[in-house]
Amino acid sequence: MARTVDPARHEARRLVIIDAALTVFAERGYDGTTTAAICRQAGIGSGTFFHYFPTKLELLLAILTLGIQEVRHAEARYADRTDALGVVLDIVRQGADDAADPRMPGFVRAVGGVMHLPDVAAKLDEDTHAQQELIRPWVERAQRAGEIRTDLTPDRITSWLYLLTDGFLGRVAVDEGFTAQGEKATLVETARRFLAP
Amino acid sequence: MARTVDPARHEARRLVIIDAALTVFAERGYDGTTTAAICRQAGIGSGTFFHYFPTKLELLLAILTLGIQEVRHAEARYADRTDALGVVLDIVRQGADDAADPRMPGFVRAVGGVMHLPDVAAKLDEDTHAQQELIRPWVERAQRAGEIRTDLTPDRITSWLYLLTDGFLGRVAVDEGFTAQGEKATLVETARRFLAP
DNA sequence: GCATTAGTGGAGTGTGCGCTCTAATAATTG
DNA sequence: CAATTATTAGAGCGCACACTCCACTAATGC
Numbered sequence A, B: 001m002a003r004t005v006d007p008a009r010h011e012a013r014r015l016v017i018i019d020a021a022l023t024v025f026a027e028r029g030y031d032g033t034t035t036a037a038i039c040r041q042a043g044i045g046s047g048t049f050f051h052y053f054p055t056k057l058e059l060l061l062a063i064l065t066l067g068i069q070e071v072r073h074a075e076a077r078y079a080d081r082t083d084a085l086g087v088v089l090d091i092v093r094q095g096a097d098d099a100a101d102p103r104m105p106g107f108v109r110a111v112g113g114v115m116h117l118p119d120v121a122a123k124l125d126e127d128t129h130a131q132q133e134l135i136r137p138w139v140e141r142a143q144r145a146g147e148i149r150t151d152l153t154p155d156r157i158t159s160w161l162y163l164l165t166d167g168f169l170g171r172v173a174v175d176e177g178f179t180a181q182g183e184k185a186t187l188v189e190t191a192r193r194f195l196a197p
Numbered sequence C: 001g002c003a004t005t006a007g008t009g010g011a012g013t014g015t016g017c018g019c020t021c022t023a024a025t026a027a028t029t030g
Numbered sequence D: 001c002a003a004t005t006a007t008t009a010g011a012g013c014g015c016a017c018a019c020t021c022c023a024c025t026a027a028t029g030c
Helices: A007-028 A035-042 A046-050 A056-078 A084-098 A102-111 A118-144 A154-174 A179-195 B007-028 B035-042 B046-052 B056-078 B084-098 B104-113 B116-146 B154-174 B180-195
Strands: none
Touching: A007 A035, A007 A046, A007 A056, A007 B056, A035 A046, A035 A056, A056 A084, A056 A118, A084 A118, A084 A154, A102 A154, A102 B084, A102 B104, A118 A154, A154 A179, A154 B084, A154 B154, A154 B180, A179 B154, A179 B180, B007 B035, B007 B046, B007 B056, B007 B104, B007 B154, B035 B046, B035 B056, B046 B116, B056 B116, B084 B116, B084 B154, B084 B180, B104 B154, B116 B154, B154 B180
16 A cells, blocks of 8 residues: 655645745735635645645644744744843844745735634734743843833833834835835834833 | 705715724624625615615725825814924824724724725725825924934834834734733833934 | 605625535555 | 555535615605
8 A cells, every 4th residue: 555655745745835825815815815826826726725725724824833833943043142132132133034025914914804713813822922932031131131121011022022023014014115124224223212221 | 856865864874884894894804794794783784785885895995085084184183283293292192092992903904904905905005195194294393393313214204103003003903911091101102212313 | 645766675696716526647565 | 567545636516795686665846
């Protein structure tokens, strides 16, 4: 009997579909995207599509899951740092870099548009949590070191930093003259002003 | 022959439908909202619905148009002020107040989810324009008065102020512990820090 | 009163799309 | 080679839902 031919090939195919979906979702929104369009973009038939993902929604969730994993991997990147404020600002900088992928803003809007689906809401919650776990310890450390203001709790500061990066993302999505690379420096400077004691 | 019975009644009915739609859109997203659900919420039949609005999309656009008109009316409110920075911060404050309507964040996400429709994109452009025309003159005045920083152009400062209010709105939508009223003061304070020379 | 038309409801229709089903092919094992 | 199963494509099904249609009522003008 023949079993899984090549797990790597399977995974690669999965990623091709995910990448295609990311593109189309960003362009047309979630409901505006037909599974047929994803198949066309990925160069596959609908049979193949549903062989890899049971539903269109599961595909969206798979994309979100991938994002969460990326955030979790990022933790290791800062493990040996000692300059807490520097790490916080680097994470903010990373947010600006993420916004540079031209598909990102559209995709974020697309996800927002179906946030009322419980599964999507849950995944986004998980994402928020992962991001908070990434940044909060560094905020606390920076506070103890006296590098940043202490009149707000670490949780609120974290929320406000996400407010900045999320707003940044949204602005890039909407505003012609507002580019991720061009405004990155201002983002970091604004975060610095916000954090100042 | 009998002509329009009561224009006011007609307009009122229209507003009832608009209000119902705002509620349902915010809860379920645009595509997740059926015209039947709007009718149920508004207490009307589908015949009545399509008597007032030719399509579901036109209804959404009507809501956006209403918002634009509100922004335009706001201009008069500040006409006789002389403290430019104060006006700018008041406009920011107004943004926080708008976010206090519990339906607002959901509605904004819903609109974002269908931003790929050309008509929606056009209306949002118009909205952005209206808001810029509201705030930009005051930013310029504040710069000339030396009340705020001058290292960024008025356009960029305006964009960044919207980044703050939009991000604020998004945060209220997502974050349990982040309430419009509770964080309003921090929003104004953050705007002040951003604007400081 | 009659004529006319705005306003209203709801049954029904047509379409678009997510997903299923079938059938064929490729890959693997023994 | 045969046997088995993963993989692929695409035709088509069923359903949900935006919108149409028709019948009726209410209001107004004459």
